[in-house]
Amino acid sequence: MLTFNNLTIGYNKHPVIHHLNMHIEKGASVAIVGPNGCGKSSLLKGIMSFIKPMEGSISIGIEKNKIAYLPQSSTVDKTFPMTTLELVASGLLYKKGFLSSLNDEDLDLVNTTLDKVGLKGMADEPLKALSGGQIQRALFARLIIQDADLILLDEPFNAIDYKTIVELLKIVRMWIDAGKTVVSVLHDIQQVRENFVYTAVLSRELVAYGLTKDVLNRENLEKAFNNSFYPHKDANICNK
Numbered sequence: 101m102l103t104f105n106n107l108t109i110g111y112n113k114h115p116v117i118h119h120l121n122m123h124i125e126k127g128a129s130v131a132i133v134g135p136n137g138c139g140k141s142s143l144l145k146g147i148m149s150f151i152k153p154m155e156g157s158i159s160i161g162i163e164k165n166k167i168a169y170l171p172q173s174s175t176v177d178k179t180f181p182m183t184t185l186e187l188v189a190s191g192l193l194y195k196k197g198f199l200s201s202l203n204d205e206d207l208d209l210v211n212t213t214l215d216k217v218g219l220k221g222m223a224d225e226p227l228k229a230l231s232g233g234q235i236q237r238a239l240f241a242r243l244i245i246q247d248a249d250l251i252l253l254d255e256p257f258n259a260i261d262y263k264t265i266v267e268l269l270k271i272v273r274m275w276i277d278a279g280k281t282v283v284s285v286l287h288d289i290q291q292v293r294e295n296f297v298y299t300a301v302l303s304r305e306l307v308a309y310g311l312t313k314d315v316l317n318r319e320n321l322e323k324a325f326n327n328s329f330y331p332h333k334d335a336n337i338c339n340k
């Protein structure tokens with residue numbers, strides 16, 4: 101489904117992810133863990149082609165429109181003039197082209213999905229009227245509507261209350277049980293252990309990748325988190 105071939109990505113010639121070789125099977129649930137600033141978000145952005153590899157490549161075994169992406173909540177512009185319904189319906193853009201071309205069936209699907217994520221009656225609310233947790237529920241509704249085969253989640257439960265986390269985790273498990281490939285950046289080790297079969301421990305370079313039960317251990321976490329961490333702009337230009 102997804103292969104990183106000697107992948108180096110970074111900014112202004114300075115590497116953030118360094119010579120990554122890793123393969124993710126179709127239908128796998130993969131957590132990406134590692135210290136702040138080690139390149140987890142950059143890796144997801146690389147998969148989305150928002151940033152280009154400095155070296156190596158990313159092979160994706162499906163079409164781009166079969167990938168859904170949840171960005172880190174801090175990057176979502178809540179002042180954007182849009183209703184909850186429009187945000188969720190934008191998950192159909194790949195299929196429909198324009199929101200104006202949505203038919204009654206599409207709108208029914210959006211409204212049913214809003215109910216599913218606990219946002220019944222919120223369709224016409226502007227985004228600025230939603231709490232952080234409600235925005236995250238709406239973004240999950242958009243992911244459901246997209247019905248993608250590969251789902252990329254960047255810290256999906258950051259600053260979200262316990263009840264919302266439990267409900268959103270049920271959606272993630274539903275995707276995994278349905279055979280979708282789910283790759284998620286997470287900081288909560290317990291969440292990883294309980295929900296993700298595979299884990300990649302990153303620290304710019306890959307520290308370990310394999311079954312969560314085998315690789316999510318103190319030794320690998322210490323290797324990743326004890327790395328002396330410098331801002332990536334001070335990283336040597338890669339000559340490997």
Ligand SMILES: Nc1ncnc2c1ncn2[C@@H]1O[C@H](COP(=O)(O)OP(=O)(O)OP(=O)(O)O)[C@@H](O)[C@H]1O
Nearest residue numbers: 111116135136137138139140141142143331332333
């Ligand atoms: N657009 C950018 N331009 C320049 N540098 C960037 C850019 N985005 C990220 N970086 C730098 O790349 C490095 C990795 O950032 P990234 O957001 O991928 O890390 P992360 O592991 O997701 O961190 P966190 O856990 O804090 O979200 C950091 O040093 C960051 O400052």
